Amino acid sequence: xxxxxxxxxxxxxxxxxxxxxxxxxxxxxxxxxxxxxxxxxxxxxxxxxxxxxxxxxxxxxxxxxxxxxxxxxxxxxxxxxxxxxxxxxxxxxxxxxxxxxxxxxxxxxxxx
Amino acid sequence: xxxxxxxxxxxxxxxxxxxxxxxxxxxxxxxxxxxxxxxxxxxxxxxxxxxxxxxxxxxxxxxxxxxxxxxxxxxxxxxxxxxxxxxxxxxxxxxxxxxxxxxxxxxxxxxxx
Numbered sequence: 001x002x003x004x005x006x007x008x009x010x011x012x013x014x015x016x017x018x019x020x021x022x023x024x025x026x027x028x029x030x031x032x033x034x035x036x037x038x039x040x041x042x043x044x045x046x047x048x049x050x051x052x053x054x055x056x057x058x059x060x061x062x063x064x065x066x067x068x069x070x071x072x073x074x075x076x077x078x079x080x081x082x083x084x085x086x087x088x089x090x091x092x093x094x095x096x097x098x099x100x101x102x103x104x105x106x107x108x109x110x111x112x
Numbered sequence: 113x114x115x116x117x118x119x120x121x122x123x124x125x126x127x128x129x130x131x132x133x134x135x136x137x138x139x140x141x142x143x144x145x146x147x148x149x150x151x152x153x154x155x156x157x158x159x160x161x162x163x164x165x166x167x168x169x170x171x172x173x174x175x176x177x178x179x180x181x182x183x184x185x186x187x188x189x190x191x192x193x194x195x196x197x198x199x200x201x202x203x204x205x206x207x208x209x210x211x212x213x214x215x216x217x218x219x220x221x222x223x224x225x
Binding site: 006009030031033041042043044045048088090092098099100101102103104105 | 152153155160171213214216217219
């Protein structure tokens, strides 16, 4: 079964609205990475979080890693049409095979 | 973008035929991966390599084999393609391990009729 659950699967927003996607696991994660895939493109690495409670920002994007290292979120403030795409989280599960496991992704569409 | 190419970019084939996809990198990265991407499943690892002639299975390896005879090339073979293997296949590379970021190739869209 899916070890890293990502919600929502789809999100449609008006340009300028905020957007959040969540990544959850029932087991502790070693790290979490976030990727963005534009329509028709390939995944591109955004960031990696490693420490419990870690928060990192990239302009309008804020990434958080939960205190228990079982969940993470990506928040985009004031979306722009360039934010369109699918956002994936990926994590290495402690006690697992030490391979990166990807969530199902959240597809973001924006009404200009 | 990292120097990763995949060939072919598109392929249509028939059930039962063998298919080989190629991933080529110019970055001298040690780790290489093959993923498949299907709606609702995200990216799932098929096989990976941690060095020349060193490969291992991922979570969806049945029906696939790989080979890596040179650092720069990682081949994925479908011995006898089935319709369930219709997918988009991505190659990725990483400098040392899964604890580093992965760089993805442009993908190969494979259709098995």
